[in-house]
Amino acid sequence: MIAARALFLLLFGAPIFVGVGLTLGAALGWQPGIGRFDLGWRGFAQAFALPGFSSSLRLTLVTGLGATLGSLLVSVPLGMWLVSKAGAVRFLTPLLAVPHAALAIGLAFLLAPSGWAARLISPWATGWDLPPAFVTVGDPWGVTLILGLMLKEVPFLVLATLVAAGPRDIGGQMAAGRALGYPRGQVWRLMIWPQLYPALRLPVLIVLGFSLSVVDMALVLGPSNPPVMAVQILRLFGAPDPAMAQPASAMAVILLGVMAASLLAWLAGERLVAALGRVWLRRGRRGHSGAQVMGPLVAIIVAGLGIGALGALLLWSVATFWRFPNALPSGFSMRLWDAADWVGPALLTLGLAVAGTTIALCLALFWLEIEDRTQRRLHLGWMIALPLLLPQIGFLQGLTTGFLWLGLPPGTPAVIWAELLFVFPYVMIALAGPWRALDPALMASAASLGAGPLRRLLAVKLPMLAAPIAMAAAIGVAVSVAQYLAVLLPGAGRVQVLATEAVALASGADRRLAAIMALMQAALPLIGYLLALALPLWLYRNRRGLRGGTL
Amino acid sequence: MSLELSNVSLIAPGAEAALFAPLSLSVAPGETVCVMGPSGVGKSSLIAHIGGHLPRGFRTTGTITLNGGDLGALPAEKRGVGVLFQDAQLFPHLSVGDNLAFGLRAEVRGRAARREAVANALEQAGLAGFETRDPATLSGGQRMRVALMRALLAQPYAILIDEAFARLDTGLREDIRAFVLSHIAASAIPALMVSHDEQDALAADRVLHLAR
CATH class of the missing domain: 1.10.3720.10 (MetI-like)
Known part of the structure; x- marks a missing residue:
């Protein structure tokens, strides 16, 4: 329990405190990165x-x-x-x-x-x-x-x-x-x-x-x-x-x-x-x-x-x-779709979304399973709300500096971690309700049939929660695809995703290029939601008890 | 193969007093004991305590032994105690056959042997050919019969019945009760049943009233 709490604090609490702390430090003139230590209110x-x-x-x-x-x-x-x-x-x-x-x-x-x-x-x-x-x-x-x-x-x-x-x-x-x-x-x-x-x-x-x-x-x-x-x-x-x-x-x-x-x-x-x-x-x-x-x-x-x-x-x-x-x-004409360079940013956007969502889902499942096994809450709800309440610009620049100190240069890994700060809370919020609403008697029943914690998780909980898990994944993908600052700052402009490209092109002369990027950015989460709705319906097409009741 | 309770008592989270007076009881193999008592006296909590699923925060006293072994330190899955719940608790994502196979012990090896064990259980339950059926399409009585067969396929050393017949129609309740109790008696394992229903008490070998 203590180890789990420490892990979540390290992954999610620490980056926010470091980000806010370094932003505050820079505001007060403490900028070791450029050798400035001019402390004051200037x-x-x-x-x-x-x-x-x-x-x-x-x-x-x-x-x-x-x-x-x-x-x-x-x-x-x-x-x-x-x-x-x-x-x-x-x-x-x-x-x-x-x-x-x-x-x-x-x-x-x-x-x-x-x-x-x-x-x-x-x-x-x-x-x-x-x-x-x-x-x-x-x-x-x-x-x-x-x-x-x-x-x-x-x-x-x-x-x-x-x-x-x-x-x-x-x-x-x-x-x-x-x-x-x-x-x-x-x-x-x-x-x-x-x-x-x-x-x-x-x-x-x-x-x-x-x-x-x-x-x-x-x-x-x-x-x-x-x-x-x-x-x-x-x-x-x-x-x-x-x-x-x-x-x-x-x-x-x-x-x-x-x-x-x-x-x-x-x-x-x-x-x-x-x-x-x-x-x-x-x-x-x-x-x-x-x-x-x-x-x-x-x-x-x-x-x-x-x-x-x-x-x-x-x-x-x-x-x-x-x-x-x-x-x-x-x-x-579809000519511009062939000519425009949207495939690279789209694949990178999708890759970041899949990576971030997979990590977020695993962490959310770990969090909820730990709570189940210990029958205790982690009491870290504030940590979920904090990144959603704070202004991103208020800590992401500081966090980028913090990443540099950690030896994590601007690039894809830094962006994944930064995006995770926003993806994880939504995945957790989407999953926690259905998970906690699962009838504990079902787990007691499985245990009485000799199923240990791992079998209960893999054979009962996860299949029964397929629909909410799929929806949480779709939400995670949507949140990741929508990130702009969390890509721009920790990526230092080197990570070009659909969001950054679309916004950059929006003020340009060619509306068609911006439209292609924006349309692709809108399409990825829509496809995710459609899959999240369709997959459990298909998977449990012959299971009346799981249709509509678990979402 | 008997179930023994010695001075067992439960104190709910935040409460000072025990839910019921210390309970000592011995249930012999093939015997069914019905525990009755007013609402809130802790009948279902007693079942949860024996089964190993008592929520955190309860304080307990006394000892529970099965075949001479202390259950206290064992997790639910290692106790060998089957439970029949009020809603049968069939897994909705599995077919009827897969629900039964979930209860089968690992010692039953091979696909054909496991399939045969499931088919036999369904036949005993009067549900032959129901392997691929969706549990949600079964009637309350059919669900309870599947739940019992699933519990018995796990070869438990004792079985607990938690108001399992309460939600069944009056006519059906008698049939299902007879079906369940006869199969438990035939399995020669001790059974502890908690209930509000006088008819359940009449069908049991012995009746015990929990008092505060």
Whole structure:
């Protein structure tokens, strides 16, 4: 037990502490890598004095908090609508699977002034023969970035809502509330959803942490001058003058502080909203149930934007020539697919995903099996949440320095370890629930038939959990494929995967190349999810007891 | 080949007092003893204790011996104690035949011998030809018969029955109970059954009431 705990702390806890510690050290002027030991607050002073610092800070707060609040508000009616729909999770899967960068590029191709949306309504509805002169993508208020983040985070929060609602008698509670004269929407908002919120808190805080520190989406959809803080930090780290690492690290520490303050503000906001909700409840007012229309409406908008974004990628990837304002390209060809260098990055992306997911799965199974055998919890849940709550830019640069100290130069092994910090938590979260829900009497039964711990694991647990294991693997692949900073920084630009290539090409002149990379980045996790759904169904096609019950 | 309990008592996690008064009992080969008692008195915990699957945190007193050997230090899989649970606990990913084969001891070597042992067990259970069937398609009574045959194929030295008939229909319950108890008697192994049902008690050789 002690050895297992030490192993997990070494693999996952230590890199985060080392990463944050070295970032903090660099911010305070301790940079042994370049021989600088100029301890003091100069880095912070330099960061605050950077042009556009306050705009970056405001933009970070507006986009981070706006996207989180918007996603949560939109997920409420959508959750209500989907909670009673069989197979709702499968409806969400495609959007959950598409990586942030790919979705951002697709959304940019859809919503840009010269994007597909403008082409579809021009010139017949708008009169535009040329792309309009206003800014959509990269707008200085961060509206498109908020929209992009919401498009990714709404399905995540709805999924968390459905999981939280699963064990509850939602139908019964809805009937009880309506019998008291409340419309459906009000029963959901005032009586059911508040019960689910404690289970949603961690996903919401993860969304908040991610939205405040997102880099790949912000590079594609966010304003560039000034950008959000995370992008500004990345630019400073990449500056030719190594001395800029000090203000960059200081800004990363400030972002950590911004995130901590935002988390605390969110938690305080929760209390305020709960108090207001109680006042509302006591008044007993019965309102109108607008949410009945809201659910399907939100679903149509979310699905429409998602399909539109992926459609734009698909069209651009096979377009020969596409003049504005034509709704479709003049011609289609697969020529660019042959010419573009996407196979190498795709194979490397897949290789990293398979390696990271395999290691994560083995570690998760080891963790859960150790807990079973010792009948004790490892109590390392915080270690799973930490990489998801902290800003990646706040510790990945420090971690890259830490890897160098360990003799791990920038390259594939360093990237695998860095990706594992994000893949493992999701794999563990996906697997722990079904694993712990397995009826212990089945294991007792197997033991009473003479099966030892290893046979129980191999012959009973693992086959019975084939569906959740396959789904956890698909999630692991999706998380790995979506990683941008975890490849860029520990790989020092030498590891070229689909995410880094797609983001780099997104700002270039040729939309077709960026579309191919983004489309491939979206395809890998989708294939993973399809396999995860299909394989257990095929494997247990003759086993009614395992169909649908274990996932 | 008898099952002996001497001053056995259990204290639940966080509790001060024992669940039931110290229990001493001897179950002879082929004999079935029914243990009854109010809800929460620890009947299922007693079965779990004897079987070796008592959750962590319980404190125990007394000794349990089977064929003179102390079970206390042995893991569940080494005790040679079969258990029949309320839901039969057939493995849903295995066919009926594979469920039975899971219980077969390693000494039964060779594919043909193992297949024959499974076929014989199914025939005894009145389920000949069910080898490839999905356990989820069996009725409650059929599942219980398969569970018993699976337990007996493991050649246990004792068998424990944990409210195994409680969820069966009243008419079916009597038939399955008779089937199970007759096979246990024929195997000449001691059996300990916990139950709420007076009819189970009547079918047993002896009845014991657990008291707090």
